[in-house]
Amino acid sequence: MADHLRIGIPSKGRLSEVSSDLLSAAGLSFRRQERSLFARVRDMPIDVTFLRTDDIPILCAEGAIDLGITGGDLVAESGAVVVTRLKLGVGNVRLALCVPDDSDVKRPVELDGKRVATSFPQITTGYLAQHRATPHIVRLTGSVEVMIALGVADAIVDLVETGSTLAANRLHVLAELGRYETVLIQNPATPHGHIADRICRRLEGVVIARAWSLLEYNVPEEKLAEAEQITPGFNSPTVNRLEQPGWFAVRAMVKRSEVIEVMERLEQLGATAVLETAITNCRL
Structure with a gap:
């Protein structure tokens, strides 16, 4: 197990479920046996360790684990010397x-x-x-x-x-x-930095995806510029001309917390076929 990266997650409670769900969505597949403290990730050199939530910052700083998922408040209280790699968007x-x-x-x-x-x-x-x-x-x-x-x-x-x-x-x-919110932390001296970077990037894709939705709609040409102001997208919207003259199809990422309001504004503008699609993962 010494050649495997170890990631510590809470052994019980709501944060345990949240952590397992995030790792699963990031493609880290594992199964915990009843009362077991360890689980092996399938097809990757990673072991998941189940720990007390408030022990995770100290154990990460001491090198017992390479990565950990825990509350930012517990990291601050512990004073542990760790690197906060990613805010996970939950447990605010x-x-x-x-x-x-x-x-x-x-x-x-x-x-x-x-x-x-x-x-x-x-x-x-x-x-x-x-x-x-x-x-x-x-x-x-x-x-x-x-x-x-x-x-x-x-x-x-x-x-x-x-x-x-x-x-x-x-x-x-x-x-x-x-x-504070739930965070991914890392031991600054981990020898598994390249694997840690992969995990961080995967989790980042899940976290960003859960904060955004994909909105699609049709809009008349004379309203296109105004519609683009309403839905500027992550970088910019995707715009395609429809077969029906004078109409365009628009696709854009919209913050999930703003979707309902944006859909109402588009409808008032004259947009039609306004559809929301959930994003499960992304790389931006």
Whole structure:
């Protein structure tokens, strides 16, 4: 196995499923036996290692694995010396400093000497030090939202997605410490750099493809220039003349998050046969 590249992914949880799905979409086919810590990728010199999510940055830095898929927040908290090769477009979260709705604390500096509960002591300490505050850090590994209600802390630093949990616990965001997402990391001294580059390029193709759709439509010649402004494409749209005089067929990549709005604008412009096609992989 020493001559194989090792890539570490979470052994369980939602991120485990996301990681396996991304690798499969990138053409890395493997099957994990029940409770096994390793799996061999078919037809490539690659082994997949199943690990605790928060151990992956350290194990990658120490050379136990060459590549790893984990949260960017965990990479930042660990302080591990690794190279972030690619943001994977999933698991987007923000790390926020939160206080009770009825708190007198209005600025981070006012937390000096107070208790702050968090699973991210390194990031929290560094951030508050920049604001001239030295709090008492209450280190936790589980849910921290209830710690203020339990009388354990005056404030918390935690990951926030929708904010509904904060509202349920009568908390609000005082400051944002950072935004993070799932990332592909690499040991800077890996001897398998060429294979790592192949994996990174394959994953990049999947990540970009999932962020875009292919839009096709027909448009009259007098509206073509305006339609091209609506759908400029990744570089530029593909335009072909139709047999029907005065009409053109247009194909262009459109950001998936904007597809519905773009289709409505094209329809209002007079475009017809507006079709969206999902892109599963690409090289751009």
